[in-house]
Every structure is written in structure tokens, then in C-alpha cells.
Amino acid sequence: IAGITQAPTSQILAAGRRMTLRCTQDMRHNAMYWYRQDLGLGLRLIHYSNTAGTTGKGEVPDGYSVSRANTDDFPLTLASAVPSQTSVYFCASSLHEKVTDTQYFGPGTRLTVL
């Protein structure tokens, strides 16, 4: 693989269920990010990780958790999904952390919570 992959591509989920969105990059980038994109709004940062073993909260972290056990993987978990979490979720990465650097995006996961 080259770049960033996300799985699943799309998912319909019942409210209250637990769900993990997967993100893997093979570019050896240090920093990774999770965004959600909703119609009429800009991308909003959920959580980020500057390096393996560290994570931080973004603008809209409530209801979501992340882990960064290694450089390549950055899963996003919804512990108990709610309809307001219906969105398109993008994972992104950048080579460096805490400096101005281009972010590269995965193809996204379209999640519907009913």
C-alpha cells in the first residue's frame, strides 16, 4: 500500500453500538489526525497524535477515543454511537509534528448512526 488507508469505506450503525474506524499509513509519518466533515462545516479535528505513544484532544473529542500503539496505525473508537456522530471521517498524517507541514488524507469513512 502507498499512503493512507481507512476501513470500512462506509458503515451503518445502530445507536448505542461500539465502532472502531481503522487508519493505517505506510509513509512513516510521525503525526496523525482524525477529522469529521459535516455538510456546511469545515473539517473539525477530533483527536491527534504527534508521535507513537502520545495522543491529544482536538476541537470535538467527546464520544471518541484513540490510541497510537505504533507509527502506522491510529484507530478511532466510538464507545456508544449516537446519531449526531453521523458524518464522514477522515484520517490524515504529516511527516513532522509541531511544525508547519502538509497533511495527507485517507479516502474517508462514511458513518451513519441510526
Add this chain to the structure above:
Amino acid sequence: GQNIDQPTEMTATEGAIVQINCTYQTSGFNGLFWYQQHAGEAPTFLSYNVLDGLEEKGRFSSFLSRSKGYSYLLLKELQMKDSASYLCAVMDSNYQLIWGAGTKLIIKP
């Protein structure tokens, strides 16, 4: 608060030139990015400005005025494949990107 403003939608004709404006108010400034996003796809990087002035890259150019909190993306010789949303984003003092809602550009033959 932090705010990025750009027009919601613009229409232009194939072969013409279009300018997409972006104004911003952020806590700190560490550069401004433009991304292109086709419907149903991921955003892809177009350009980056950190100093005032114009950056040219083929048919696309981006301009920045830090004192005015203003940028624009200029697209020349428009092609049908340029129909997409264009996202303006500013890197703030914490090195986090603050995103505008995007400008949907419609190209007509």
C-alpha cells in the same frame, strides 16, 4: 474565536479564470493551505503560503496578505475537472489546522 470565511459556491465557465477568496481570524498564524476536494473523495493538497505574496504552480496560484488576514486561490484556464470544493485552512499557534467550510466551484461548458 477562530474563523475562516470563504464563499459557499461559485460558478465559472470552462477556459475562464476564477478567484476564490478566504479571510481568516485565528490565534496565531503558521501558514495557510489550500486543498481541493472532489465530491466523495479526500482533500488533496494544492498550495501553501506563509509569506506575503503570490505563489504560482501551473494553472493554480495562491496569494497571501497576513496584515489583512486574506488569501485567494486563482485558477486559470478552467477545465471541467476543476469542478470541486476548495478548502482554505490556517495553521494556528498550536500547529493545528483550522478549516473553512469550503467553496464549491461549478464549471459550465
